[in-house]
Amino acid sequence: MKSLKYLCLASAASLAAPACAQEAEAQPEAGDTAEIVVVATGFAQPRDTTGQAITIVTAADLERQQAVNLTDALRTLPGASIAQRGPVGGQTSLFLRGGNSSQTLVLIDGVRINDPSSPNAAVDFGSLLAGNAQRIEVLRGPNSVVWGSQAMGGVVNIETALPTSDLEARGALEYGFADTVLGRANLSGGSGPVQASLGGTFYRTDGISALAGGTEKDGSRTWALNGRIKAELVPDVSIDLRGYYNDSRVDFDSAYSGGAESLAVANNRQFAGYAGLNFALAQGKWQNRLAYTRTDIRRRGTDPVVYSYNNYVVSGTIDRFEYRSSYDLAALATLGFGLEHESTASSTSYEGDPAQLQDTDVTGGYVQLSLRPVQGVTLSGGVRHDDYSTYGGHTTFGGNLAWSLNGGATVLRATYAEGFRAPTLTEGQPPYGNTELKPETARNVDLGIEQSLLDNRVRLGLTWFNRRSTDLIVYSFSAGRSENIGRVDAEGLEFAMRIEPTDRLRVEANYTLTDAFNRSGSFTGKRLQLRPQHSGSFSVDWATPLGLNLGATALLIGDSFDDQANLVPLDGYALVTLRASLPIGDKLELYGRVENLTDAQYETVAGYGTYGRAAYAGVRVKW
Numbered sequence: 181m182k183s184l185k186y187l188c189l190a191s192a193a194s195l196a197a198p199a200c201a202q203e204a205e206a207q208p209e210a211g212d213t214a215e216i217v218v219v220a221t222g223f224a225q226p227r228d229t230t231g232q233a234i235t236i237v238t239a240a241d242l243e244r245q246q247a248v249n250l251t252d253a254l255r256t257l258p259g260a261s262i263a264q265r266g267p268v269g270g271q272t273s274l275f276l277r278g279g280n281s282s283q284t285l286v287l288i289d290g291v292r293i294n295d296p297s298s299p300n301a302a303v304d305f306g307s308l309l310a311g312n313a314q315r316i317e318v319l320r321g322p323n324s325v326v327w328g329s330q331a332m333g334g335v336v337n338i339e340t341a342l343p344t345s346d347l348e349a350r351g352a353l354e355y356g357f358a359d360t361v362l363g364r365a366n367l368s369g370g371s372g373p374v375q376a377s378l379g380g381t382f383y384r385t386d387g388i389s390a391l392a393g394g395t396e397k398d399g400s401r402t403w404a405l406n407g408r409i410k411a412e413l414v415p416d417v418s419i420d421l422r423g424y425y426n427d428s429r430v431d432f433d434s435a436y437s438g439g440a441e442s443l444a445v446a447n448n449r450q451f452a453g454y455a456g457l458n459f460a461l462a463q464g465k466w467q468n469r470l471a472y473t474r475t476d477i478r479r480r481g482t483d484p485v486v487y488s489y490n491n492y493v494v495s496g497t498i499d500r501f502e503y504r505s506s507y508d509l510a511a512l513a514t515l516g517f518g519l520e521h522e523s524t525a526s527s528t529s530y531e532g533d534p535a536q537l538q539d540t541d542v543t544g545g546y547v548q549l550s551l552r553p554v555q556g557v558t559l560s561g562g563v564r565h566d567d568y569s570t571y572g573g574h575t576t577f578g579g580n581l582a583w584s585l586n587g588g589a590t591v592l593r594a595t596y597a598e599g600f601r602a603p604t605l606t607e608g609q610p611p612y613g614n615t616e617l618k619p620e621t622a623r624n625v626d627l628g629i630e631q632s633l634l635d636n637r638v639r640l641g642l643t644w645f646n647r648r649s650t651d652l653i654v655y656s657f658s659a660g661r662s663e664n665i666g667r668v669d670a671e672g673l674e675f676a677m678r679i680e681p682t683d684r685l686r687v688e689a690n691y692t693l694t695d696a697f698n699r700s701g702s703f704t705g706k707r708l709q710l711r712p713q714h715s716g717s718f719s720v721d722w723a724t725p726l727g728l729n730l731g732a733t734a735l736l737i738g739d740s741f742d743d744q745a746n747l748v749p750l751d752g753y754a755l756v757t758l759r760a761s762l763p764i765g766d767k768l769e770l771y772g773r774v775e776n777l778t779d780a781q782y783e784t785v786a787g788y789g790t791y792g793r794a795a796y797a798g799v800r801v802k803w
Contacts, residue, residue, distance in 0.1 A: 215227040215228075217230065217236065217317055217319075218337060219234060219317045219318075219319040219323065219326075219327075220234065220319065220323070220326075220560075221326055221548060221550070221560070222504055222516070223467065223504070223506045223516065228582060228584045228591045229550075229558040229584070230558070230560065230580060230593075231560070231580025231581045231582045231593040231594050231595040231626070232319055232320075232321060232323065232580055232593070232595050232597070232626070233259070233319070233320045233321060233593070233595075233626055233628055233643050233645070233674070234317060234318065234319045234320070235258065235317075235318045235320070235676075236315065236316070236317055236318075237253045237257070237315065237317075239313070239314050239315065241253065242310050242313060243800075244721055244729075244731065245719075245731075245733065245759075246759050246761075246773050246798075247310040248268065248309065248310060248354075248362060248383070249268060249272075249307075249308060249310055250305055250309070250310055250338065251264065251305050251308075252310065253310065253316065254274060254305075254316070254318070254336070255717075255735060256690070256717040256719070256733065256735060257690070258320070258641075258643075258674035258675070258690045258691075258692050259276055259320040259334075259645075259674050259692050259694075260274060260276055260692075261275045261694075261711060261712060261715055261737070262274060262275075263281075263784045264306070264790075265390060265432075265788045266387070266388070266389070266390030266391070266398055266432065266433070266788050266789050267358075267385065267387035267388045267390065267398055267399070267400065267791070268306070268360075268385055268387065268400060269385070269387065269399075269400025269401075269402065269428065269430040270306050270390055270398070270400075270788070271304050271306055271432075272304060272305040272306040273302060273304070273305070273710070274286075274303070274305055274336070275333075275711055276318075276320055276333045277320055277321065277333060277334065277645060277647065277672065277696075278333075278647075278668075278695075278708055278711045279332065279333025279334065279622075279647070279649070279670065279696075280300075280302070280333065280652075281300075281302040281303070282300035282301055282302040282330070282604075283332040283333035283334075283599070283601055283620070283649075284303070284330070284333050284334050284335070284336060285327050285329075285331040285332075285334075285335045285336070286303040286335075286336045286338070287335070287336065287337045287338065288338045288340070288452050289339060289340055289406075289408070289424060289452065289454060290422070290454055290471075290473070291422070291424070291453070291454050291473045291475060292330075292452075292475065292498070293452055293475070294330055295477050295479075295496050296475075296497070296524045296525070296526050296604065296605055297477060297479070297494045297495055297496030297526035297527070297528060297605070297606075298496070298604070298606075299604065299606045300604055300607070301601075301604045306400075306428075306430065307400070307402045307426060307428035307430070307450075308338075308426070309362075309364075309381045309402060309404060311364045311379070311380075311381030311404055311406075312340050312341045312364060312366045312379040312380075312381060312406050313339065313340060313341075314340055314342055315338075315339040316336065316337070316339070317335075317336070317337040317339075318334065318335075318336050318337075319334055319335040319336075319337075320334045320643075320645070320674070321334060321595065321597050321599075321624045321626055321645060321647070322334075322598055322623075322647070323335055323597055323599065324564060324597075324598060324600050325546055325562040325563065325564045325576050325577070325578040325597075326546065326548065326562070326564075328520070328564065329542075329566070329600060329601055329602040329619070330601050331599055332599030332600060332620065332621075332649070333622070340377075340379070340406035340422075340424060341368060341377045341379050341406060341408070342368070342377060342408065343368050343369075343370060343375035343376050343377040343408050343409065343410050344368045344369060344370060344375060344377070345370045345375060346370070347367075347368075347369035348368050348369065348803075349365070349366070349367045349368075349802065349803055350365070350366055350800070350801065350802035350803075351363070351364060351365035351366070351800070351801050351802075352365075352798055352799065352800045352801070353798055354797065354798030354799075355797065355798065356794060356795055356796030356797060357791070357794035357795060357796065358386040358387055358388065358399075359385065359386045360383075360385040360386070360796065361382070361383070361384050362383050363382045363383075364379065364380065364381040364382070365379060365380060366378070366379030366380075366406075367379065373412035373413075374409070374410070374411045374412075375410045375411075376407070376408065376409045376410075377406075377407065377408045378405075378407045379407070380403065380404065380405045380406070381402075381403065382403045383400075383401070383402045383403070384399070384401040384402075385400055386399045387400060388789050388791060389433065389440050389789045390431070390433040390440075390788060390789060391433040391439060391440035391442075391787060391788060391789060392440070392783070392787055392788060392789045393440055393789075394433060394440025394441055394789070395440075396433075396440065396441045396442075396443070398430075398431035398433060399431050400428065400429065400430040400431065401428065401429045402426065402427070402428040403426075403427055403428075404425065404426045404427070405423070405424070405425045406423070406424050406425075407421075407422070407423045407424075408420075408421065408422045408423075409421040416460040416461075417457075417458070417460075418457075418458045418459075419455070419456065419457055419458070420454070420455075420456040420457075421454070421455055421456075422452075422453065423451075423452070423453045423454070424450075424452045424453075425449075425450070425451050425452075426448075426449070426450040426451075427449050427450075428446075428447070428448045428449075429446070429448075430445070430446045430448070431443075431444070432444050432445070432446060434483065436486065436489050437483050437485050437486035437490055438485055438486070442483070442485070442490075443483065443485055444481065444482070444483040444485075444490040445481070445482050446479065446480070447479070447480045447481075447482070448477075448478070448479045448480075449476075449477070450477050451474070451475070451477075452475055453474045454471060454472075454473045455471065455472050455473075456469055456471035456472075457469070457470045457471070462507075465508040466505065466506075466508075467505065467506045467507075468504070469502075469503070469504045469505070470502075471500075471501070471502050471503075471504075472499075472500070473498075473499075473500045473502075474497070474498070474499055475496070475497060475498040475500075476495075476496075476497050477495060477497070478494075478495045479492070479493075479495070480493050480494075481493075489531075491531055491532070492528070492529065492530045492531075493528075493529045493535075494527065494528045495526065496524070496525070496526040496527075497524070497525050497526075498524045498525075499523045500521070500522035500523075501520070501521050501522070502519065502521070503518060503519045503520075504516075505517055505518065511552070512552045512553060513549065513551050513552065514549075514550045515547070515549055515550075516546075516547070516548040516550070516562070517545070517546065517547045517548070518545060518546055519543075519544075519545045520542075520543070520544050520545065521541070521542070521543045522542055523539065523540075523541050524539060524540050524541075524542075524605065525537070525605075526539070526605045526606075528606075536611060538605040538613075539605070540568060540569055540570045540571070540605065540609070541569040542566055542569070542602070543566070543567050544564060544565060544566035544567065545564070545565060546562055546563065546564035547564075548560060548561070548562030549561060549562065556584040556585060557581070557582070557583050558581070558582045558583075558584075559579070559580075560580050560581075561577075561578070561579035561580075562578055562579070563575065563577050564576040564577075566602075568602060570608060570609065570615070571603055571608060571617065571618070571619065574600055574602070574619050576598045576599070576600060577598050578597040578598050579596055580593070580594060580595035580596070580597070580626075581593070581594045581595075588632070589632045589633070590629070590630070590631050590632075591629070591631075592628070592629055593626065593627070593630075593643070594626065594627055595624070595625065595626035596623075596625055597623075597624045598621065598623055598624070599621070599622040599624070600620060600622070601619060601620040601653075602619045603618075603619065607662040612661065613661065613662065614661045614662050614663060617653060617664055618651050619651065620652050620653055620664075620666075621649070621650055622648065622649040622650075624645060625646050625647075626643060626644070626645050627643070628641065628642060628643035628644070629641070629642055637679065637680045637681065638677075638678070638680075639676075639679075640675075640676070641675065641677075642673065642674070642675050644671075644672075645670075645671065645673075645674070646669075646670070646671045647670045647671070648668075648669055648670075649666075649667065649668040649669075650667050651664040651667075652664070652665070652666025652667060652668060652700075653666065654666040654701075665700060665701060666700055666701070667698070668696060668697065668698060668699060668708065669697055670694065670695065670697075670708075671695050672692060672694040672695055672696075673692070673693045674690070674691075674692050674693075675690060675691045675692075676690040677690065683723075684723040684725075685721070685722050685723075686720070686721045686722075687718075687719070687720050688717075688718070688719045688720075689717065689718045689719070690717055691714075691715070691716035692714070692715050692716065693713065693714060694712070694714075695707075695713060696711045698744065703744045703745060706741075706744060706746045707740070707746055709741050709746075710740060710741075710742065710750075710784075712737050712739065712740040712750075712752065713739070713740070714736075714737075714738030714739075715736065715737050715738060716736045717734065718734045718736070719732065719734070720732055727762065727763060728760060728761075729760060729761045729763075730758075730760050731758070731760070732756065732758050732759070733756070733757045733759075734755070734757075735754065735755040735756075735757075736752075736754050737752050737753055737754075737755075737782075737784075738752040739751055740752075748786050750783055750784070750785075750786060751783075753780050753782035754778070754780060755775070755776050755780060756776070756778055757773055757774065757775045757776070757777065758773060758774045758777055759771070767801055767802055767803050768799065768800070768801055769799065769800040769801075770797075770799055771797070771798055771799070771800065772795070772796060772797035772798065773795070773796055774793065774794070774795045775793070775794045775796070776792055777793060778793075779792045779793040
């Protein structure tokens with residue numbers, strides 16, 4: 181059963197699809213309350229001009245929450261659920277709207293970090309620190325017209341610190357439970373036409389036992405570097421360079437060696453690079469971008485006790501070339517189109533065996549038209565075709581409507597979107613793959629409304645979604661390979677609320693109802709594993725007149741199951757975090773928090789350890 185080795189690992193890495201950061205800095209076009217998004221079309225646009233459901237997490241949000249890793253912020257968003265195996269650094273999966281973790285496309289500065297050497301190409305969020313993240317956009321639902329494969333359940337775009345014209349520096353140092361140390365710093369500035377940003381983050385912890393009940397602690401160490409350079413060569417012509425590097429060492433417990441006392445270690449390295457040329461023609465009406473991106477991932481596992489599945493060396497690379505364009509035909513229409521080509525390769529070796537080499541190429545293109553027939557109404561529709569050297573061709577359609585009423589106070593949204601996930605190299609190629617696999621596909625319908633009241637001090641949002649996924653790739657033990665035998669139906673509601681009764685008080689809440697069921701095979705009618713039906717969060721932040729900032733967040737997760745047969749239940753839980761910060765002058769701030777205040781006993785994955793009550797304190801500086 182050597183092929184089962186490929187089902188024992190999942191990790192993170194990259195592809196590419198630029199997310200035009202310089203355009204994301206532009207000012208909103210649809211009123212002071214509009215927010216700029218990129219994940220809808222690949223180019224910046226006000227959020228109230230797209231029918232797709234998108235949530236934005238800002239740098240201020242991350243700082244207010246005192247987020248350590250990205251999942252600290254993502255787990256509080258509508259439609260998102262997190263499964264973490266053990267301590268910080270352990271394998272961590274994101275599920276959007278009940279979809280599989282492999283069906284979410286994740287980008288860092290426009291470069292995909294889905295690992296082509298992983299069995300299902302899902303992203304492991306365990307080592308992705310919040311660090312110098314500037315902004316996160318989360319699009320819930322398919323959007324493969326723009327982003328291609330894996331944009332089936334949603335798209336997460338993570339943007340690192342942007343370059344600035346003025347010299348700016350900031351940093352933070354934190355210490356807490358389990359001898360945990362976190363440090364980060366970022367420096368940015370510019371001179372004439374050149375602007376740059378460079379930063380780094382370091383994290384280490386003694387951790388806890390990854391498997392519940394163990395006495396041997398499983399710690400982790402991660403450091404990451406981020407850098408960006410923007411340079412205007414001549415008016416309307418600029419270059420954009422971006423780079424991200426992540427190096428982590430994670431202790432983990434293995435069922436194949438020692439159980440909760442296992443000494444297995446994973447060493448992972450991840451690089452995502454982007455080089456782009458931006459130019460405008462026709463008096464700025466025609467925006468163009470040429471880009472090359474490189475993703476390089478290396479993962480190595482070692483186990484000093486047993487020579488087993490825990491000893492492996494795997495790598496994955498993606499080289500991608502693309503051209504993207506947006507042309508304003510008139511005040512009432514914008515045409516977007518793009519051409520892309522990428523080459524993907526992986527190398528996998530277990531137990532010192534000769535490496536298995538696999539590769540594929542894909543060439544794709546899309547056209548998308550946005551119409552604004554009357555003020556406040558935006559209609560968008562598009563089509564995409566991808567041609568894989570190993571899997572054949574696939575065509576994707578999608579369209580959406582946004583209707584912004586009464587000056588943007590009310591926004592109605594409607595979306596029909598298709599998504600697909602091409603078979604991974606492991607699933608679809610020899611020696612263990614099935615060359616006859618077809619892509620997974622999804623069809624999704626969204627209906628939503630957002631309402632602003634009292635001069636935008638109250639914002640309410642409600643979205644209904646329905647998604648049917650077919651031809652899901654499932655490993656068949658009887659056939660000894662992956663097959664297109666899965667079908668899933670998911671339906672639900674997402675509610676979000678933000679209230680700011682005064683300039684000092686902010687209250688936020690959200691609730692998600694997710695009904696995700698298997699509709700094929702022996703598990704027909706069973707709920708998808710690790711997908712709670714009910715989830716939500718509530719947070720309040722108060723800037724006191726004395727200068728002290730106080731806040732609290734309650735994360736509320738309902739019951740779920742850990743297995744496909746729904747025989748292993750996971751009880752729901754509530755986690756409460758208290759936090760405080762105290763500015764000292766303009767350049768210094770002290771902060772601290774207590775996580776899991778009530779010392780709740782819970783599991784996000786059956787049998788894996790979770791943190792009890794834990795306290796942390798730190799200092800931030802900026803100048």
